[in-house]
Amino acid sequence: MNDKISILLAEDEMVLGQIIKESLETRDFIVTHVEDGEKAFKNYQKEAPDLLVLDVMMPNRDGFTLAKEIRKTDKTTPIIFLTSKSQTQDVIDGFQHGGNDYLKKPFSMEELIVRIHALLNRVQLQKDLQHIVIGNYIFNYQKQSLNFQNIKINLTHRETQLLYHLQQHKNEILDRSFILKKLWGDDDFFNARSMDVFITKLRKKLNKDDSIQIINVRGYGYKLID
Incomplete structure (x- = not known):
C-alpha cells in the first residue's frame, strides 16, 4: 500500500507545471501533471487524488468550471487555484466555485507547499472528528x-x-x-x-x-x- 499523498496538477504552462511537479515530488508527493481541464477531469475520475492544484485559465475546461463539476459529487477533496488574476472578485469567484485556497502568480514553491500541508491537515482533522x-x-x-x-x-x-x-x-x-x-x-x-x-x-x-x-x-x- 502506498501512503504517499497524490496530487493532480492542472497547469497549461508546461515549464511552470514541470517546475511545480518536480518541486512537489522532492517533498515526497505523487504528482500527475496535465495541461488542460478535460484531461484533469478524466484523471480525477480515474485516480481520485488526495488534493488538486488547478490553474484557473486553461484550455478545454477552465479551473473554476472544473471545480464546480467536481463539487457536485465531492465536497471534501481540497482544491487550490493558481491564477495570474489579482482582482478581489476573482478570489471570491474561486471560493464560490468550491476552492479551498487561492494562490496568485508568481508565487514561491515554499508557500504552495505550506498551503498544501495546511489543507491536508484540515481534512485529516475533519476525518478524525468523524470517527x-x-x-x-x-x-x-x-x-x-x-x-x-x-x-x-x-x-x-x-x-x-x-x-x-x-x-x-x-x-x-x-x-x-x-x-x-x-x-x-x-x-x-x-x-x-x-x-x-x-x-x-x-x-x-x-x-x-x-x-x-x-x-x-x-x-x-x-x-x-x-
Whole structure:
C-alpha cells in the first residue's frame, strides 16, 4: 500500500507545471501533471487524488468550471487555484466555485507547499472528528452523534462539546471551572447545576457500554473512564 499523498496538477504552462511537479515530488508527493481541464477531469475520475492544484485559465475546461463539476459529487477533496488574476472578485469567484485556497502568480514553491500541508491537515482533522472511538461507541463530532452497533444517538450541541472535552482528557480529570468557563462562559452555581444535568444525559446515552463511566471527582471535576 502506498501512503504517499497524490496530487493532480492542472497547469497549461508546461515549464511552470514541470517546475511545480518536480518541486512537489522532492517533498515526497505523487504528482500527475496535465495541461488542460478535460484531461484533469478524466484523471480525477480515474485516480481520485488526495488534493488538486488547478490553474484557473486553461484550455478545454477552465479551473473554476472544473471545480464546480467536481463539487457536485465531492465536497471534501481540497482544491487550490493558481491564477495570474489579482482582482478581489476573482478570489471570491474561486471560493464560490468550491476552492479551498487561492494562490496568485508568481508565487514561491515554499508557500504552495505550506498551503498544501495546511489543507491536508484540515481534512485529516475533519476525518478524525468523524470517527472518535469511545468504548464500543463511535463519536462523530461534526454530525453531533454517537453510534452504537448501528444505532444512532443524536447529541445536542452542548452535549457534543462536553463529550469532546471529556474524551480529549480521557482517564484524566477535566477541571470543572475550566469547562464551565469554556462552554458556559462562567463557573457560577447555576451553570454548574446545568452542567451536572448534561453529564447525567451523557451517562444515559453512553450506558449501552458498561466499560464507560463518567465519574464525579468531588471538588475537582469529571473524569471519562474508557
